[in-house]
Amino acid sequence: MKIIRPAGIIPFVLIILGVFFAAEWLVKKTLVAAGEAAFDAKVTITDVEIDFLEQRLSIHHMTVGDKEKPMNNLFEFSSATADLDLLKAFLGSAIVDELMVSQLQTGTQRTTSALLPNRKKTKKEKQKAEDKEEISSVAKAKMGEAMPSADAILAREQLLTDKSLEQLQQTLDQSKEQWEKIEKDLPTDDVLAQYEKDIEIITKGKVKSLSDFKEKQKKLKQLKKQLKADKKALSNAKDLLKERQPLIQHELKLLKAAPEQDLANIQSKYSFDESGLLNVAGMLFGGSVKNVTGHGLYWYKKIKPLLSDASEEKDQVEKQRDYGSVVRFSDHASPDFWVKNAAISMILPAGGLDIKISDLTSQQKLTGKPVTASVDSTALKGMARLRADLMLDYRKEPSEALDLKIDQYVLKETSLSKDENFKLSLVKANADIDASIKRKEGHIANNIDIQFKGAVFAGEAKDEAAAELLEALRSIGQFYINAASSAGVDDFKVSSDLDDQLKYAVKGRLKEKQSEIEDELRLQLEEKVAGYLGEADVDFLQGEGQGLDLNSKKIDELLGQKLDDYKGQEADKAKDKLKGKLKKLF
Amino acid sequence: MLKVLLKALKVLNSDVSPNQIAAGFILGFFLGLTPLLSLHNLIILFIICLSRVNIASALLAVLLANVVAYILDPIFNQTGLFLLQHESLQAIWHAIYQTDVGKLSKFNHTLVMGSCFYALVTSIPLFFVAKMLIIKYRERILAAVEKSRAMQMLKASKWFQRAQSVQSVVGE
Numbered sequence: 001m002k003i004i005r006p007a008g009i010i011p012f013v014l015i016i017l018g019v020f021f022a023a024e025w026l027v028k029k030t031l032v033a034a035g036e037a038a039f040d041a042k043v044t045i046t047d048v049e050i051d052f053l054e055q056r057l058s059i060h061h062m063t064v065g066d067k068e069k070p071m072n073n074l075f076e077f078s079s080a081t082a083d084l085d086l087l088k089a090f091l092g093s094a095i096v097d098e099l100m101v102s103q104l105q106t107g108t109q110r111t112t113s114a115l116l117p118n119r120k121k122t123k124k125e126k127q128k129a130e131d132k133e134e135i136s137s138v139a140k141a142k143m144g145e146a147m148p149s150a151d152a153i154l155a156r157e158q159l160l161t162d163k164s165l166e167q168l169q170q171t172l173d174q175s176k177e178q179w180e181k182i183e184k185d186l187p188t189d190d191v192l193a194q195y196e197k198d199i200e201i202i203t204k205g206k207v208k209s210l211s212d213f214k215e216k217q218k219k220l221k222q223l224k225k226q227l228k229a230d231k232k233a234l235s236n237a238k239d240l241l242k243e244r245q246p247l248i249q250h251e252l253k254l255l256k257a258a259p260e261q262d263l264a265n266i267q268s269k270y271s272f273d274e275s276g277l278l279n280v281a282g283m284l285f286g287g288s289v290k291n292v293t294g295h296g297l298y299w300y301k302k303i304k305p306l307l308s309d310a311s312e313e314k315d316q317v318e319k320q321r322d323y324g325s326v327v328r329f330s331d332h333a334s335p336d337f338w339v340k341n342a343a344i345s346m347i348l349p350a351g352g353l354d355i356k357i358s359d360l361t362s363q364q365k366l367t368g369k370p371v372t373a374s375v376d377s378t379a380l381k382g383m384a385r386l387r388a389d390l391m392l393d394y395r396k397e398p399s400e401a402l403d404l405k406i407d408q409y410v411l412k413e414t415s416l417s418k419d420e421n422f423k424l425s426l427v428k429a430n431a432d433i434d435a436s437i438k439r440k441e442g443h444i445a446n447n448i449d450i451q452f453k454g455a456v457f458a459g460e461a462k463d464e465a466a467a468e469l470l471e472a473l474r475s476i477g478q479f480y481i482n483a484a485s486s487a488g489v490d491d492f493k494v495s496s497d498l499d500d501q502l503k504y505a506v507k508g509r510l511k512e513k514q515s516e517i518e519d520e521l522r523l524q525l526e527e528k529v530a531g532y533l534g535e536a537d538v539d540f541l542q543g544e545g546q547g548l549d550l551n552s553k554k555i556d557e558l559l560g561q562k563l564d565d566y567k568g569q570e571a572d573k574a575k576d577k578l579k580g581k582l583k584k585l586f
Numbered sequence: 587m588l589k590v591l592l593k594a595l596k597v598l599n600s601d602v603s604p605n606q607i608a609a610g611f612i613l614g615f616f617l618g619l620t621p622l623l624s625l626h627n628l629i630i631l632f633i634i635c636l637s638r639v640n641i642a643s644a645l646l647a648v649l650l651a652n653v654v655a656y657i658l659d660p661i662f663n664q665t666g667l668f669l670l671q672h673e674s675l676q677a678i679w680h681a682i683y684q685t686d687v688g689k690l691s692k693f694n695h696t697l698v699m700g701s702c703f704y705a706l707v708t709s710i711p712l713f714f715v716a717k718m719l720i721i722k723y724r725e726r727i728l729a730a731v732e733k734s735r736a737m738q739m740l741k742a743s744k745w746f747q748r749a750q751s752v753q754s755v756v757g758e
Contacts, residue, residue: 324696325663325695
């Protein structure tokens with residue numbers, strides 16, 4: 001009995017031939033489907049070639065649409081060749097030994113929309129949330145604040161002079177009110193003269209009888225009572241003077257000193273010294289630095305999730321399809337995706353760029369190597385050379401490093417300030433850029449050094465101070481900027497020798513301007529004080545003291561007046577009578 | 587299904603060796619019991635096509651095994667999970683998983699593992715049982731049918747004779 005059925009081999013041969021001939025079509029279909037699933041936009045591939053002997057896959061002209069800009073491509077390339085392990089590819093692992101991509105371009109135009117059919121835009125996409133950060137332009141009137149006018153300062157500032165004026169006025173008003181109350185009770189000169197007269201009448205007049213004496217005594221008593229009351233009023237008035245006069249004098253003294261104090265305060269606030277140019281470089285370039293690093297961060301956030309190792313996140317037992325589960329075992333052989341070496345030629349509007357990438361994978365723990373990339377180009381327009389080296393190491397603690405060097409980058413006109421009072425742009429310059437961004441074990445060290453040469457500034461200034469600054473900037477042709485951060489891109493500190501150069505250039509003019517403003521301020525403040533003092537009656541209590549003393553003395557004298565004793569008076573009278581009679585006898 | 591059944595019946599009634607029929611049945615049973623898109627099924631299919639096992643019985647076995655699998659899938663799943671997670675077997679599974687063929691075989695799928703286990707365990711006894719049943723059928727049932735009056739009348743009819751002559755010309 002024959003065991004083998006030779007004809008049975010035919011179906012298998014047919015299948016193999018079918019796979020052989022349909023493989024390219026299948027791969028193309030798979031790539032398109034995978035691409036559309038990954039990028040959520042249309043993917044087109046012109047042709048796919050598979051060389052089974054060389055284990056090589058070639059893709060001709062692939063475009064991947066941009067779902068956010070449907071009439072643009074996210075990227076496209078003319079051809080890509082990958083030497084890969086076909087068996088592993090069949091198993092679902094893409095292990096590429098060599099990858100070459102030619103003429104990679106981004107943002108190219110499309111003739112048809114890249115949106116997939118029946119795809120509705122999400123609310124988020126409709127809102128078109130801008131991921132860019134606004135460039136922080138120079139703060140409004142910041143240049144004005146550096147050198148404002150005297151009037152502007154006086155209008156804006158809370159002056160001690162004003163405060164002292166108010167205080168003094170308040171004190172004077174209170175004092176006046178209290179004085180007016182007391183003054184009503186004070187005896188006038190006429191009243192005192194009347195008292196004097198009345199007392200004289202009482203004390204000097206003849207006593208006709210006892211009842212007359214008693215009457216006079218009573219009147220005197222009454223008068224003395226009134227005198228005592230008046231004395232008390234005088235005493236109160238004196239006390240008021242004693243209390244208020246020193247206070248008024250003190251506040252007057254403060255008021256007179258206030259203008260100088262205000263001037264000193266204003267000087268220190270507006271920092272009219274050299275350090276007070278308020279970090280011009282930071283103001284002008286801070287926003288630009290933030291913008292550029294913001295772009296970098298945007299792409300970093302896009303790329304990082306793709307390269308983060310997600311292999312350990314999968315469950316050991318993974319439920320699949322209708323029934324059954326897949327039990328995972330650790331795979332020490334190879335990662336699911338790994339491009340060992342890639343060479344990409346990229347076309348930018350400025351020219352060509354050569355990119356080399358090594359060990360591109362999201363499973364670095366399996367490859368045991370970090371992802372490295374390097375870019376080198378001497379063929380870009382607008383710069384002599386561009387070099388960049390990138391290293392992403394997620395094997396243990398995440399560690400990322402980017403070094404970027406651009407030689408003689410020709411800067412086009414860049415707006416630095418759009419402030420109403422001060423429009424400034426850097427018209428042209430050549431820049432040597434050296435940037436280093438490192439993140440390791442939670443520490444961040446970002447540093448960007450830019451050396452500008454042949455710088456030409458231009459702008460418009462509406463106020464004098466800004467005009468001074470513009471003039472100074474125009475004289476500067478070379479400067480450097482350093483932006484450093486040990487935190488995120490929001491935390492860049494910008495420093496520059498531009499400030500020193502500006503200080504030097506502006507110093508002289510600044511000093512002149514400074515003393516002009518100081519004089520103006522002093523004059524205005526002193527005029528303010530003088531004007532007030534001219535109108536305010538600060539000395540209204542001044543002459544009162546003397547009068548009070550005199551009147552008080554007089555009252556004391558009047559209170560000292562007495563009536564002679566009636567009996568004594570009568571005894572004297574009797575004596576006088578007896579003397580007269582005795583005289584007559586002898 | 588009916589066509590397959592009729593074809594199988596024809597095979598049973600023919601001179602095809604019981605070994606061939608039983609072998610075909612076993613291979614088909616294996617094919618039907620385990621998830622279709624697996625590496626081992628490709629090999630089984632290859633064997634079915636290349637060897638002289640009976641294809642009709644294999645097809646019948648696939649159909650029958652599908653029904654059995656539909657009912658017994660939960661047991662296959664549990665068994666597969668048990669085997670794959672068994673500690674004493676971990677070293678073997680790890681070793682197999684490191685190979686490309688191992689990954690291709692999807693052995694780490696619980697249904698594949700469970701159904702293969704039961705298919706392997708039952709294949710040899712099932713072969714002998716199937717063979718025995720075929721022999722018994724031919725010895726007793728087929729002989730009895732041949733001898734029955736109905737069959738005699740059928741064979742004697744002109745229609746049957748015409749069909750037989752056509753068959754002899756056309757071939758099976």
